[in-house]
Amino acid sequence: MKNQTKSAALLCRPALMLSAVYIAVLAGCANYAGIHSDKQMAQPASFATTQSLPTEQGHWPAAGWAAQFGDAQLGALIDEALQGSPSLEMARARVAAAAAASEGANANTLPQVSAGYSMNRQRFSETALVPPPYAGAWQTENKAVVNASYDLDLWGKNREALKSTVSALSASEAEAEQVKLTLSTAIARAYNELARLYALRDIAADQLAQRQQVLRLTQGRVTMGLDTDVEKRGAEADVATAEAAIASLDGSVQRVRFQLGALLGKGPDRGLAIARPALGVGDVVALPDNLPADLVSRRPDLVAARWRVDATTHDIAVAKAEFYPDINLSAMIGLDAFGFGRFLTAASRTAGVGPAIHLPIFDGGALRAQLKGRYADFDYAVAHYNETLVSALSDVATQLSEIRAIDNELAASVRAQDAARRALQLALAQYKGGLTTQLTVLHAQANALAADQQVANLRMARRDRQIALAAALGGGYQETPQNTLQAQAAQHTQAR
Numbered sequence: 233m234k235n236q237t238k239s240a241a242l243l244c245r246p247a248l249m250l251s252a253v254y255i256a257v258l259a260g261c262a263n264y265a266g267i268h269s270d271k272q273m274a275q276p277a278s279f280a281t282t283q284s285l286p287t288e289q290g291h292w293p294a295a296g297w298a299a300q301f302g303d304a305q306l307g308a309l310i311d312e313a314l315q316g317s318p319s320l321e322m323a324r325a326r327v328a329a330a331a332a333a334s335e336g337a338n339a340n341t342l343p344q345v346s347a348g349y350s351m352n353r354q355r356f357s358e359t360a361l362v363p364p365p366y367a368g369a370w371q372t373e374n375k376a377v378v379n380a381s382y383d384l385d386l387w388g389k390n391r392e393a394l395k396s397t398v399s400a401l402s403a404s405e406a407e408a409e410q411v412k413l414t415l416s417t418a419i420a421r422a423y424n425e426l427a428r429l430y431a432l433r434d435i436a437a438d439q440l441a442q443r444q445q446v447l448r449l450t451q452g453r454v455t456m457g458l459d460t461d462v463e464k465r466g467a468e469a470d471v472a473t474a475e476a477a478i479a480s481l482d483g484s485v486q487r488v489r490f491q492l493g494a495l496l497g498k499g500p501d502r503g504l505a506i507a508r509p510a511l512g513v514g515d516v517v518a519l520p521d522n523l524p525a526d527l528v529s530r531r532p533d534l535v536a537a538r539w540r541v542d543a544t545t546h547d548i549a550v551a552k553a554e555f556y557p558d559i560n561l562s563a564m565i566g567l568d569a570f571g572f573g574r575f576l577t578a579a580s581r582t583a584g585v586g587p588a589i590h591l592p593i594f595d596g597g598a599l600r601a602q603l604k605g606r607y608a609d610f611d612y613a614v615a616h617y618n619e620t621l622v623s624a625l626s627d628v629a630t631q632l633s634e635i636r637a638i639d640n641e642l643a644a645s646v647r648a649q650d651a652a653r654r655a656l657q658l659a660l661a662q663y664k665g666g667l668t669t670q671l672t673v674l675h676a677q678a679n680a681l682a683a684d685q686q687v688a689n690l691r692m693a694r695r696d697r698q699i700a701l702a703a704a705l706g707g708g709y710q711e712t713p714q715n716t717l718q719a720q721a722a723q724h725t726q727a728r
Contacts, residue, residue, distance in 0.1 A: 273538070309496065312496055344382070376575075389550050396543045403535075410532040435684045450670060466670065489504055560589075565584075627704040
């Protein structure tokens with residue numbers, strides 16, 4: 233009877249042990265209860281954009297959007313910058329690092345095999361585990377082993393880690409495209425600024441010629457006794473002021489040239505070799521249809537932000553899998569012998585196989601803290617995406633609104649310019665004929681100069697806004713169909 237009871241107890245021990253392990257597993261798996269996030273990515277349709285972003289049946293900018301201004305040099309400068317810019321090289325390096333991380337994560341999902349050989353010269357203790365004749369003697373142990381291991385990944389930790397790195401890689405690629413767009417936009421806007429300065433210099437040169445003409449007329453009037461040295465000195469001062477304005481503009485031209493040289497990733501002398509811009513008006517400004525919805529796949533910064541959110545959702549899954557038991561299968565086979573003479577014999581064969589189980593039971597809250605950190609990353613990524621989306625919609629609306637406002641202002645300014653020029657011609661003719669004073673001429677010159685400068689500045693400002701609008705619409709970037717499908721799947725992923 234006692235033997236039967238003892239046998240029954242021995243049979244119950246494995247079941248009791250399995251039950252204990254099962255209870256421990258349940259306790260470990262339940263540790264992340266209460267940790268979650270309710271943050272969600274904003275949808276473009278949730279924003280009111282009907283009035284600010286009207287349907288105009290326009291087109292999305294093409295990759296070569298700068299060609300619309302009809303200046304081949306601008307496109308060549310952008311291409312040159314994209315080939316050798318240090319900022320773009322840094323972006324490419326980040327993409328390469330993300331790709332390497334993805335390859336490393338993929339390796340963790342595959343079986344691992346390694347081989348090694350060791351030789352150890354050792355004196356074995358006479359009072360330990362090694363028996364005679366090896367005890368108390370020096371022996372050379374040769375050992376060659378092939379090891380293999382495989383993580384069963386029952387809870388998908390390695391697979392989720394791989395998905396996270398793939399999403400991070402997609403984000404890095406989109407961020408590199410954003411760097412390209414930012415660089416292209418900076419070059420186009422600096423080039424447009426160079427064109428503006430040249431236009432203002434032309435106006436200043438005309439102003440100088442006019443003031444030199446007034447000086448000559450004044451000198452003649454002084455000779456005839458119609459004016460005094462006061463008017464003559466004033467005319468001379470006006471000429472000097474015009475010359476100073478030209479010198480100032482020449483300095484600004486040099487500054488922008490040096491800036492362009494830096495944007496090209498070259499020295500300042502490269503900027504000096506740039507010819508004078510010959511920019512045209514550009515294409516008709518009209519927004520494309522379905523703008524809010526399609527913008528999320530057209531702007532690289534939005535695409536990158538969305539992939540960052542997707543990466544954090546997989547990071548959360550990795551952190552949750554840490555609460556579950558981890559089972560790793562391992563096996564080894566090889567040769568192990570004292571002395572080299574018996575090393576390559578069948579008797580020296582050694583082999584082993586077995587699982588290794590890791591079960592977190594009590595860790596002082598480290599896993600919960602790690603999971604909270606991943607959720608915090610998720611909340612931040614969602615907030616960053618939402619902020620980027622709001623800024624993107626506002627950016628497009630702002631650029632369009634400013635272009636429309638400049639168009640209205642430019643029409644009125646052109647009319648004012650025509651009137652100011654006619655008034656100046658009449659004032660010069662009357663001054664030459666002795667029918668008016670120099671003060672009238674100076675007033676007319678000031679009005680004409682201000683009108684010319686206003687028109688030149690508005691035309692360049694409108695082109696600058698066109699460049700900014702092309703960038704706000706993504707600058708010709710479009711997410712690849714494969715990534716678009718992945719992105720759609722990512723939007724349905726919810727962090728639990």
